[in-house]
Amino acid sequence: MMVFLLLGSSQPMAQSKTAFVQLTGIIKGFNNQAEVEDMSEYQYLLPPTADRVIIPDTAGHFKIRFRLLSPGYFRLGRNILYLSPGDNLQVFIDKADPRKAIFKGSGEIANSYLRFTPFPKGGSYMEAGSKAQRTAEGTIDVLLAAASSRTKQLDSIRSEVTPEFFRLETARIKADLINSFHAGNISFYRPRKMAQDSLDRYTKIYAQKSESMSKAYSNGFVDASLLKLVVYRDLVEELSQLPGSKKDIQQMRDWIKATDLIDEMKKISDKKLLTVFKARVDSIQTLSYKNAVLTNLKSQLQFGKGDKAVDFMAIDNTGKLVALSSLKGKIIYIDLWATWCGPCMAEMPHYDSLKASYASNPNIVFLSLSIDDDIPGWKSNIAKRNVTGYQWVINRAKLSAYNIVGIPRTLLIDKNFTIQDMNGPLPSNKSLPAILGKLE
16 A cells, blocks of 8 residues: 555646635644645646645644646545635545535535545445345345435535536436446445345345446446546446447547556656657547646656666754765665655564665665654654664655655665666565665
8 A cells, every 4th residue: 555645736728827726724634744636537647746735734724725727626635625716715624524524615515515425435325335235126225315315415506506516416426326336246345144045146136236227327428528527437447338429438448548558657667668658658549638648758757767866965863964875886775654654654664674684784775764744753753663774854845856656665776876766666575685686
């Protein structure tokens, strides 16, 4: 698991001097920073941006203003937001419970409605299986009732929201329902403590009925403009195979292709290998998706494996200013982490063990580089763990060349101060000693 820090920006459009959104208020239950995450179909297609990072004070108060050129969906914690250019919202958001959110100002009606957005990864209306009944028919009825209830809630605010928001949310209800039908076929979401013969009967009947219902709701649902919705994108593979306009189907398939290419590109740090993607990107016909992938590719080609490491200044645990270049001449293994990153902390025992195994090797340096904003908290953490060696902390903005999208992450630099891997093996990876050995 990786903790993501920065996500892609919205679809690029013509610039405007007045197209901004302002959010002020309180966030509760977050670490020392949060982000208003783009949830559009360009979420992962474009390179990361730091435009929407929130750093609240100790009481959770914050204020952020960022450019927005068209209405779209975002996420703050578990709350889905719908923001439009010019919005000025006062908010209270509790990361533990999106239903407790409070919104005041322009857009408050739409965002208050979104507090109760189903969670697609939990099976939408299946609610992680809590809605499964003792009969297949009962489960189907519960799902239909949930969609009906949500439709009534949306209808009640129709006159107070934009027609586009109403259209998108109407489509979300249908997409969530299809997603729910699919989820009910997964064993985790089926009724518990049921005799095997009863469960087999339930499974067979549910599969038949849910397939029939899914087909009925999917009919006429091929609409590329709905890719703005995460739950619709979750269904795009199957929906793109159904009858519909050639333009919509082409755009949906282009989005799938663009997403697959980005996933492949992220796994490659060798720029020579990345150059072959140019021809594959050219096969994308939807211009905005094509340009987004090319922008991402250009970003990766600017700096990577084979380039000289970009030097930076950090602070060590004694408060001294230190430079990465001070470690030139050695193999440098950099472990990027933060005290608030759970997966990072899970890697720490492996990192400490790895470092200890090379204690007598003068050719390899292990650098623990924290991106914590809370310096006292960072110092307290390393003191509590009683760790030694190179313990540095840095403002993440000073690492822009390294494109730190998420942590845990490692960087590997050879004796010539040349990048060998921009996304190196984590400390727990058993292949790491062999990789380090090849660099000696």
